Amino acid sequence: MSAILxxxxxxxxFGGVTAVSDLDxxxxxxxIFGLIGPNGAGKxxxxxxxxxxxxxxxxxxxxxxxxxxxxxxxxxxxLGIARLFQHSxxxxxxxxxxxxxxxxxxxxxxxxFSSFVGTKRAREEEEGFRVKALEILDFVGxxxxxxxxxxxxxxxxxxxxxVATTLATGPRLLLLDEPVTGMNPAEMNEMVRIIRKIRETGxxxxxxxxxxxxxxxxxxxxxVLNYGQKIAEGGAQQVCTDPAVCAAYLGKGTYDAA
Amino acid sequence: xxxxxxxxxASVFFLIVVALPQFIQSAxxxxxxxxxxxxxxxxxxxxxxxxxxxxxxSMAAFWGIGAYSTGMLTLKGGLSFxxxxxxAVAIAALVALVFGAILVRHAGLGFIIPSLIFAFIVPLVxxxxxxxxxxxxxxxxxxxxxIPLPGGHHITFASEQSYYYLLLALALIVVLxxxxxxxxxxxxxxxxxGLSSNLAQSVSISPFRYRLLGFVIVSxxxxxxxxxxxxxxxxxxxxxxxxxxxxxxxxxxxxGGVGNPIIGPVVGAAILTIIPEALRAVKNxxxxxxxxxxxxxxxxLPQGILGLxxxxxxxxxxxxxxxxxxGGRGNSNKVSAxxxxxxxxxxxxxxxxxxxxx
Amino acid sequence: MGRTLVQLFIDGLSMGLVYVLMSSGFNLVxxxxxxxxxxxxxxxMLGAFIVWYIEVPANISYxxxxxxxxxxxxxxxxxxxxLVFRPLQFRKxxxxxxxxxxxxxxxxxxxxxxxxxGTEARGVPSVFSSVYEVLGVRIALEKIVVIVLxxxxxxxxxxxxxxxxxGRAMRAVSFRSDVxxxxxxxxxxxxxxAMIVGCALAGFAGAIMAPIFGVDLGMAQNGFLVxxxxxxxxxxxxPGAILGGLVFGMTLSYGQYYIGSGxxxxxxxxxxxxxxxxxxxxxxxxxxxxxxxx
Numbered sequence: 030m031s032a033i034l035x036x037x038x039x040x041x042x043f044g045g046v047t048a049v050s051d052l053d054x055x056x057x058x059x060x061i062f063g064l065i066g067p068n069g070a071g072k073x074x075x076x077x078x079x080x081x082x083x084x085x086x087x088x089x090x091x092x093x094x095x096x097x098x099x100x101x102x103x104x105x106x107x108l109g110i111a112r113l114f115q116h117s118x119x120x121x122x123x124x125x126x127x128x129x130x131x132x133x134x135x136x137x138x139x140x141x142f143s144s145f146v147g148t149k150r151a152r153e154e155e156e157g158f159r160v161k162a163l164e165i166l167d168f169v170g171x172x173x174x175x176x177x178x179x180x181x182x183x184x185x186x187x188x189x190x191x192v193a194t195t196l197a198t199g200p201r202l203l204l205l206d207e208p209v210t211g212m213n214p215a216e217m218n219e220m221v222r223i224i225r226k227i228r229e230t231g232x233x234x235x236x237x238x239x240x241x242x243x244x245x246x247x248x249x250x251x252x253v254l255n256y257g258q259k260i261a262e263g264g265a266q267q268v269c270t271d272p273a274v275c276a277a278y279l280g281k282g283t284y285d286a287a
Numbered sequence: 288x289x290x291x292x293x294x295x296x297a298s299v300f301f302l303i304v305v306a307l308p309q310f311i312q313s314a315x316x317x318x319x320x321x322x323x324x325x326x327x328x329x330x331x332x333x334x335x336x337x338x339x340x341x342x343x344x345s346m347a348a349f350w351g352i353g354a355y356s357t358g359m360l361t362l363k364g365g366l367s368f369x370x371x372x373x374x375a376v377a378i379a380a381l382v383a384l385v386f387g388a389i390l391v392r393h394a395g396l397g398f399i400i401p402s403l404i405f406a407f408i409v410p411l412v413x414x415x416x417x418x419x420x421x422x423x424x425x426x427x428x429x430x431x432x433x434i435p436l437p438g439g440h441h442i443t444f445a446s447e448q449s450y451y452y453l454l455l456a457l458a459l460i461v462v463l464x465x466x467x468x469x470x471x472x473x474x475x476x477x478x479x480x481g482l483s484s485n486l487a488q489s490v491s492i493s494p495f496r497y498r499l500l501g502f503v504i505v506s507x508x509x510x511x512x513x514x515x516x517x518x519x520x521x522x523x524x525x526x527x528x529x530x531x532x533x534x535x536x537x538x539x540x541x542x543g544g545v546g547n548p549i550i551g552p553v554v555g556a557a558i559l560t561i562i563p564e565a566l567r568a569v570k571n572x573x574x575x576x577x578x579x580x581x582x583x584x585x586x587x588l589p590q591g592i593l594g595l596x597x598x599x600x601x602x603x604x605x606x607x608x609x610x611x612x613x614g615g616r617g618n619s620n621k622v623s624a625x626x627x628x629x630x631x632x633x634x635x636x637x638x639x640x641x642x643x644x645x
Numbered sequence: 646m647g648r649t650l651v652q653l654f655i656d657g658l659s660m661g662l663v664y665v666l667m668s669s670g671f672n673l674v675x676x677x678x679x680x681x682x683x684x685x686x687x688x689x690m691l692g693a694f695i696v697w698y699i700e701v702p703a704n705i706s707y708x709x710x711x712x713x714x715x716x717x718x719x720x721x722x723x724x725x726x727x728l729v730f731r732p733l734q735f736r737k738x739x740x741x742x743x744x745x746x747x748x749x750x751x752x753x754x755x756x757x758x759x760x761x762x763g764t765e766a767r768g769v770p771s772v773f774s775s776v777y778e779v780l781g782v783r784i785a786l787e788k789i790v791v792i793v794l795x796x797x798x799x800x801x802x803x804x805x806x807x808x809x810x811x812g813r814a815m816r817a818v819s820f821r822s823d824v825x826x827x828x829x830x831x832x833x834x835x836x837x838x839a840m841i842v843g844c845a846l847a848g849f850a851g852a853i854m855a856p857i858f859g860v861d862l863g864m865a866q867n868g869f870l871v872x873x874x875x876x877x878x879x880x881x882x883x884p885g886a887i888l889g890g891l892v893f894g895m896t897l898s899y900g901q902y903y904i905g906s907g908x909x910x911x912x913x914x915x916x917x918x919x920x921x922x923x924x925x926x927x928x929x930x931x932x933x934x935x936x937x938x939x
Contacts, residue, residue: 080489118486120479131479134382135491137472198490342741404873404918411911500897530869534683539743541738571760578752585746 032091033202033233039088040216041074041257048074050257052088056202056250058090061228062235063248066270067277070254072237073115076204079104079235092202107135111200115207115237117187119179125190126175129162132197162197169193169223185216192223202233209243221247241245245269253277304455308448317447321454323517325512325555328458328531330539330552331465332505337545339434339477339501340484344533345386345402346412348409349506351528353513355413358425358523368431374515379510387502390608391495394484407529424464424524428517450519457515461508462549468504469548476500535559542584544591551593558592652784653898657786659857662795663850667871668886669802676819677839680730683747686868687754688844690739692851693860694762707856711766714852717847719932722844725750726837744792755865765861791853798849800888805842815839832913873917 034056041049049071056062064072076168079090081102089096094257097105108111121129137154143251166172169189179187188208208224209217221243228234244251245265253261253268255277261268268274308317329346336343356375360366366374390401413419420426431453433441444450468474476497479487484494510602517523562580566573588594667689674682692714699710729746736742806812817825818835826832847868858864874889893913901910 082485082488101493101495102485102488103491103493106489112489114485114489118483118489120482120486123478131475131487131492132490134472134476134479194486194490196643337738337741401918404914407873408911408914408918413916415908415911432653465654466905534744537741538748541741541745545738574752574756578756581749581752582729582746585742586729589736626732 032056033089033093033100034235036075036079036088037089039075039078039085039090041078041083042086043069048257049078049085049254050255052257052259053254054259054262055123056103056233056235058233059231060226060233060249061224061239061247062084062246063231063244063251064254065239065241065244065251066254066260068239071257073249073253076112076206076235079105080110082112084105092149106198109199109201110204111197111198111202112196112204113188113191113206113208115210117184117191118149118190119187119190119194122178124176124178125164125166125171125182128179128190129165129193129197133158133162134196140286143198153244154203158197162193165193165196168196168226170219185212185219188212188220188221192220192227196227197285202235203227204237205233206237208236209238209240217243231260296523301538302411308451314447319560319564321447321451323556324451324454324458325516326536326539326556326560328461328512329509329536330543330556331549332508333536334540334545334548334552335465335468335477336498336501336505338481338548339498341391341498341501342399342537343402343502343505344399344530345405345409345506346509347528347530347532348406349379349383349509350513350516350532351409351413351523351525352382353510353528354517354523354528355419355425355513356510358518359419359430361518362425362428367519368429372511376507376510379513380507387499387506391498391502393495402549403533406533409613410525410527410529419525422525424522425517426522428465428478428521428523430516430521442527445498445517450515454515454519457511462509464504464508465619467551472499479584482605523538534587538581542581542588542591544593546590546593551591554592653902654895655784655788655792657895657898658891659791659894660898661793661891662792662799663854663890664874664893665872665887665890666795666798666846666850667753667868667891668845668875669799669883670850671871671875672843672883672886673815673839673846675841677815677835678726678730680743680748680840681740681872681908682843683744683869684725684750684754685747685843685847685871686752686865687758688847689851689868689871690860691721691754691758692718692822692848693855693864694758694851695848696852696855697860700763709848711852711861715849718848718851719841720844721754723837723841725844726840730840731833731836751865763766785857787857791857794853798846799887802842804882873914 032055036052036054039049039052040047052075061125064075066072074083078085079092079097081097081100081104085098088098090098090283092105092110092185093106097108097110101107105287111124115223120131123131136156157160163172163175166175169192170195171186171189172188174182188211192208205224209220212220217240224236224247238247248265251261251263251265251268252259253271255273260273260277263271305588307320311317311320329350333343333346353375356378357368357371360371360374361368365369386405390398390405391409393401413424414422431445433443435441442449474494476487479490479492480494488494513528539555539559540552541555542559543551543553545551559577560579562628563573563577566576569576665718667685672686673680674680674685686830695717696707699705700707709717727751730743733739733742733746741847804812806816814825814830815835815838816829817828818832848862851864854864874893875886896913897909900912904912906937
């Protein structure tokens with residue numbers, strides 16, 4: 030297995046604050062990779078840099094071998110990196126089904142003119158996307174809600190919709206920023222099950238999460254950040270018992286042993 | 288309303304529009320209809336960019352570029368209207384491409400303000416340099432050459448009615464293009480960008496490319512209307528193409544209702560063109576009444592006039608008075624109130640009509 | 646009589662400072678309640694008209710006329726907020742809605758002014774009509790008075806914004822209104838205060854300009870141009886408003902003399918646009934891409 034994503038010396042400074050400092054990490058294909066740390070450790074910033082919504086102050090991000098630093102966010106998405114945002118971003122005024130269909134933007138093969146003119150093949154492709162979108166919605170369990178508006182969905186379902194939209198892009202790497210935060214245990218279990226199913230399709234996953242049980246359950250490999258620096262790395266057991274990790278978490282945040 | 292009924296309604300409407308001038312005696316009313324149609328098209332183009340997340344203030348300037356290009360090409364260059372038309376539109380598209388490439392890189396106010404300045408500069412340029420006729424503008428722009436028909440007849444452009452049909456043809460083209468765009472991937476990309484630019488980018492939609500495309504298309508369409516207007520009114524003054532006109536165009540769109548990108552502007556343009564005319568009897572009060580009407584529609588019909596047709600209750604008057612007397616919402620707080628609105632009211636897919644699924 | 650550099654400078658300075666007054670007012674309305682107030686120019690015009698009306702037909706002293714004009718415009722500003730802008734809060738497309746509401750107000754106020762005051766340009770007799778000769782240059786006292794008054798008011802405004810509780814509250818609201826609310830600041834009240842002060846500034850500007858430039862309906866246009874000045878200098882930034890206003894005044898003054906009024910304006914706008922393309926927040930403005938989301 031090869032490294033699908035590598036960060037080398039990744040650093041982000043905002044004015045006087047260093048959010049991420051000289052981070053090295055390597056994500057293997059088909060791994061579920063966890064990124065954890067107390068609040069404010071810089072985890073979301075790392076995701077932002079990988080998906081190019083923010084530009085690193087220094088360092089490289091190598092996706093499938095080539096550096097993506099400096100590319101615009103949509104270009105990085107086009108390369109195959111999809112992102113689930115921490116605060117559910119959804120397309121508010123269109124239906125659930127339409128939301129997912131937008132995700133297929135990356136995969137369409139006909140240019141502007143054909144789609145505009147409505148050539149037969151373009152329309153067929155569009156119909157194909159519609160069918161696939163329904164499949165994805167069934168995959169995450171939202172099939173019967175396809176005509177609802179996102180704003181009418183409970184939080185858990187909104188997260189699932191976001192996941193569905195990212196899946197539509199057919200990514201190679203999926204960044205999940207706090208996928209289960211704010212969910213009740215039933216929803217959490219469902220999300221964990223779905224994440225496992227996604228891995229089975231060959232997609233590599235990176236996870237930022239605060240719920241330790243979920244992290245320990247799912248992740249093959251974990252990197253722990255504190256104040257922007259990597260303080261530990263390894264498998265679930267290793268990280269759990271690492272004294273530096275315990276020190277970072279003691280008194281802060283929640284160790285959810287449930 | 289099922290799809291079939293929509294087609295029927297649209298066809299009936301279209302037939303009415305085509306037949307209308309035959310029944311109207313007064314050239315003045317036909318003139319009004321022409322104005323309504325033109326303003327409606329301008330408003331439609333504004334809405335396109337609005338739905339893509341850009342508040343474009345430069346519409347009137349491109350309208351002016353289209354008009355002045357036509358004026359210069361036909362009056363000073365001696366070209367036929369029909370030759371000038373595509374050239375003028377191409378000029379506008381080129382200008383839009385150049386300026387758009389610079390403007391569109393920014394979002395929010397970073398786009399609005401330069402576009403507003405553009406709206407100021409263009410009429411200023413036309414008004415200052417003598418070659419464009421200065422303050423007075425261009426006069427006696429020639430009418431379009433007659434179109435030869437089989438059988439020896441000609442379509443001449445001497446009466447209001449002929450211009451009406453010319454505009455109708457142009458407007459129809461624009462509307463059909465718009466509908467096709469909305470239905471296509473491009474329309475979907477625009478919608479996505481307008482709803483959440485970040486999310487759109489994360490599914491590989493390039494904001495720059497699609498906004499620039501939208502900007503060029505919209506500016507070309509506005510210019511097309513300017514081309515028509517130059518020939519129709521035979522004289523053009525720089526003042527009419529300034530930022531005020533731009534804002535009026537936005538008014539037609541908003542007051543009509545942005546839910547439907549085609550019908551809303553027609554309604555808005557119609558109301559805002561007819562009312563001032565109807566009030567000419569009380570000429571002194573007319574602007575005040577129009578101004579008050581604008582404000583009232585904004586306050587009581589948040590969905591625009593089209594909202595009435597969807598069966599929404601207009602905002603309640605009592606609530607308005609309560610608002611005035613008792614003060615905002617106590618410690619009014621933009622964030623919490625908008626969340627409040629989401630929880631209390633079950634959202635209806637009111638503007639699905641605008642999805643191009645018409 | 647040709648104008649010397651010094652005279653042009655004084656002209657530019659006095660005009661510039663008046664524009665600074667207006668752009669500060671506009672800035673307040675833009676930054677605090679986030680309204681692009683299209684009707685702002687009407688308040689400038691009203692200030693001048695009211696001064697004329699009180700001085701000429703009613704024959705009351707200029708010194709009383711100016712405060713009355715300011716109070717009137719302030720009152721009208723508050724009324725506008727209550728009746729128009731507050732009910733329009735929390736709308737989708739709020740930004741755009743505010744712009745259009747401004748047009749509605751502009752129509753109403755403009756027409757009312759027209760009906761009340763008629764169409765001819767008026768002259769307002771100048772109280773400070775003496776002209777001094779300093780070092781061989783003729784300088785009108787009136788203009789010096791304008792300069793002095795403007796500076797005084799601007800300093801007072803600065804003090805208000807920086808030193809008083811209300812001022813700090815307004816700045817907090819302009820920055821993050823939700824966070825300010827958590828601190829117990831009544832955002833709604835601050836919006837109204839900003840509106841009142843902003844319109845009062847416009848009225849004051851009109852009032853002191855009246856003796857120099859006369860009073861006519863075209864004045865409202867100047868107010869409209871102020872918007873651009875604000876955008877040049879930077880929204881939410883008082884130093885920016887000052888910079889923008891002064892640059893505008895100077896450009897007009899020198900530009901009008903050397904290259905003609907129309908060209909001067911074009912030059913000015915072109916420069917603004919170029920600057921804004923590189924620095925969208927204006928020269929000294931804050932990052933404004935968050936505002937104005939439609």
